[in-house]
Amino acid sequence: MTGISGLSAKERAYRDTKSRILDGSLPGGDLITEGQVADTLAMSRTPVREAFLRLEAEGLLRLFPKRGALVVAVSPSEVEAVLEARELVEGHALTKLCAAPEEDRAVVAGALHAVLDIQRAALAAGDEQAFAEADRRFHITVVESAHNPILLELYASLRDRQLRMNLGSLEKGPTRPRAILTQHEAIVDALAAGDAEEARVRLRVHLDATRVSVVGR
Amino acid sequence: MTGISGLSAKERAYRDTKSRILDGSLPGGDLITEGQVADTLAMSRTPVREAFLRLEAEGLLRLFPKRGALVVAVSPSEVEAVLEARELVEGHALTKLCAAPEEDRAVVAGALHAVLDIQRAALAAGDEQAFAEADRRFHITVVESAHNPILLELYASLRDRQLRMNLGSLEKGPTRPRAILTQHEAIVDALAAGDAEEARVRLRVHLDATRVSVVGR
DNA sequence: TCGATGCATCTTGTATGCATCATGTGTCCG
DNA sequence: CGGACACATGATGCATACAAGATGCATCGA
Numbered sequence: 001m002t003g004i005s006g007l008s009a010k011e012r013a014y015r016d017t018k019s020r021i022l023d024g025s026l027p028g029g030d031l032i033t034e035g036q037v038a039d040t041l042a043m044s045r046t047p048v049r050e051a052f053l054r055l056e057a058e059g060l061l062r063l064f065p066k067r068g069a070l071v072v073a074v075s076p077s078e079v080e081a082v083l084e085a086r087e088l089v090e091g092h093a094l095t096k097l098c099a100a101p102e103e104d105r106a107v108v109a110g111a112l113h114a115v116l117d118i119q120r121a122a123l124a125a126g127d128e129q130a131f132a133e134a135d136r137r138f139h140i141t142v143v144e145s146a147h148n149p150i151l152l153e154l155y156a157s158l159r160d161r162q163l164r165m166n167l168g169s170l171e172k173g174p175t176r177p178r179a180i181l182t183q184h185e186a187i188v189d190a191l192a193a194g195d196a197e198e199a200r201v202r203l204r205v206h207l208d209a210t211r212v213s214v215v216g217r
Numbered sequence: 218m219t220g221i222s223g224l225s226a227k228e229r230a231y232r233d234t235k236s237r238i239l240d241g242s243l244p245g246g247d248l249i250t251e252g253q254v255a256d257t258l259a260m261s262r263t264p265v266r267e268a269f270l271r272l273e274a275e276g277l278l279r280l281f282p283k284r285g286a287l288v289v290a291v292s293p294s295e296v297e298a299v300l301e302a303r304e305l306v307e308g309h310a311l312t313k314l315c316a317a318p319e320e321d322r323a324v325v326a327g328a329l330h331a332v333l334d335i336q337r338a339a340l341a342a343g344d345e346q347a348f349a350e351a352d353r354r355f356h357i358t359v360v361e362s363a364h365n366p367i368l369l370e371l372y373a374s375l376r377d378r379q380l381r382m383n384l385g386s387l388e389k390g391p392t393r394p395r396a397i398l399t400q401h402e403a404i405v406d407a408l409a410a411g412d413a414e415e416a417r418v419r420l421r422v423h424l425d426a427t428r429v430s431v432v433g434r
Numbered sequence: 435t436c437g438a439t440g441c442a443t444c445t446t447g448t449a450t451g452c453a454t455c456a457t458g459t460g461t462c463c464g
Numbered sequence: 465c466g467g468a469c470a471c472a473t474g475a476t477g478c479a480t481a482c483a484a485g486a487t488g489c490a491t492c493g494a
Contacts, residue, residue, distance in 0.1 A: 009448065033475065044449045049476085053267060057274050059367075066455050066476045081367045088309050088368070150276075150298045151305070154371055226478065250445060261479045266446085283446045283485050 009043045013051035016041060021060050021071055022160060024167045028073025058157050060164075074165050079215050082161050087207050089155050090139060091200045093146040094187070098196035108145045109192045115141060116184055123177050131177055138184055165214045176213060183209060226260045230268035233258060238277050238288055239377060241384045245290025275374050277381075291382050296432055299378050304424050306372050307356060308417045310363040311404070315413035325362045326409045332358060333401055340394050348394055355401055382431045393430060400426060 007015075017037055020026045034045045034052060041048070052069050055061040062070045097105055119134035136159060143155045183206040190199035224232075234254055237243045251262045251269060258265070269286050272278040279287045314322055336351035353376060360372045400423040407416035 035475075045476090046448055046450090050267070050270060053270060054274070057271070063476095064456095066474090067457085068475065081365045084363075084365055085367045088305060092305050146301075148298045148301055150302045150371075150375070154367075158367070252445075262446090263478055263480090280446095281486095283444090284487085285445065 009041075009047035010050050013037060013041055013043065013048045014054055017048075017051055018055060018058075018060065018160075021055070022163050024164070026071050028071050030071040031068045032071065033068045059161065074161075074168070076215055078161070079165055079211065082158050082165070083207050083211050085154070086139075086158050086162070087204060089146075089151050089158070090142050090207075091203055092151070093142050093144075094191060094199040094203060095196045097142075097145050097191065098194050098199065102194070104145075105191065105194060108141065109188060111141050112138060112184075112188045112191070116181070116188065119181055119184065123181055128177075135180065135184075162210075169213050179209060180206075226258075226264035227267050230254060230258055230260065230265045231271055234265075234268055235272060235275075235277065235377075238272070239380050241381070243288045245288050247288040248285045249288065250285045276378065291378075291385070293432055295378070296382055296428065299375050299382070300424050300428050302371070303356075303375050303379070304421060306363075306368050306375070307359050307424075308420055309368070310359050310361075311408060311416040311420060312413045314359075314362050314408065315411050315416065319411070321362075322408065322411060325358065326405060328358050329355060329401075329405045329408070333398070333405065336398055336401065340398060345394075352397065352401075379427075386430050396426060397423075 017026075017032075026032065034048045037051075038045045038048045052061055052063060056063050056069075060072060062072050064070060097108055115134055115138045119131060119138065122128075122130035122134055139159070140152075140155070143152055146152075183202065186202045187199055187206065190202055234243075234249075243249065251265045254268075255262045255265045269278055269280060273280050273286075277289060279289050281287060314325055332351055332355045336348060336355065339345075339347035339351055356376065357369075357372070360369055363369075400419065403419045404416055404423065407419055
């Protein structure tokens, strides 16, 4: 995926381990060690150690001194915390955007429309991968519009965690992508109209639907 | 403060370097190396390296491969970003609290009143240290009330950055602590009354005053 | 004089070794 | 039979060694 080489060992350890956590190869509750990963990737423990520290900071691992690294399991309360934070950050971006000059709003709305076109095409083509990527792009575009690096970075970490939650998602039928798309469109419509209040309500609806599909209520 | 020893080398490297950045001993723009810190603290580069990575994640250092670590200077845009994020998180906590059962609100309001008592005493005694600590405690108590570990952790990092900004604060006369205290009291009053809207307005006033005292406008 | 080149130096990136700590187990004693 | 202790095992924490990249400077040539 990422050119096998050309990256530092630290980066390889980080990306590999992270993707294995996010895609479920390393299930929550597993206890892994630096040595295991180092052997697997044919490197020493040093870069693996640094990757572990970073993953702990992101909330994906929990390090136990002299014991090992626990892949943290997604708990219902974590789902709540992530979704609450997402709503806060994305909602803020929407509000800020509606208060910005109409020109700026139009630019972002245009970008969002473009993303939605891609997402629609992906849905029609049944390309789940592309659909998910468009979904990610949609929300990131919203958050980026706030021009706040701190919030943007937080949001990136939230998206990662969300990814892992979706693995155990209950509702996976073809009906859900369609609903997601509709909800996205509704948000953009309110945004284009400059109605911050309505945009936030629709965002809440969207995230509530996400929660339902993840935790089932 | 923290017993000289009893902590891991990694922790010592982290705390020492961080505090030296926060209190201005290491001014923004400085380029430091792992070796320097390691020598100073009489340890090897390994734990220092881990501390540097953590500090980079917190936005206090910027690492340049094979070059060194740059102590990032506070920029006006960073001040804006931090204050915007603070307002978002604290404001959210206030709103959430006002929507919570009155019982919960009363508990938090009580805690805040207690903190304000301490802060008042510190002001009267002219104890800047205690005053700053009470200030920190005040805001943390607000954010804690939202019961969201993700937002709380973000907030902790925001407070650290804020600390460093206050170093270059223009307005430092005895008039400012008094104003801070008054603003805090105003927020708690609105909160106790369950008026979320008003509480948020007063929070904004408070943070605006902070910005003025830092960037001067 | 000015620019290019090669070298000395400094710093990080990674590997490896060792000490320490936590844990599980087998044995011995009650 | 049950519990405590000593030890084997395995993991991390840290120190140290080495390789490779980046920079600055002196030198050399045009």
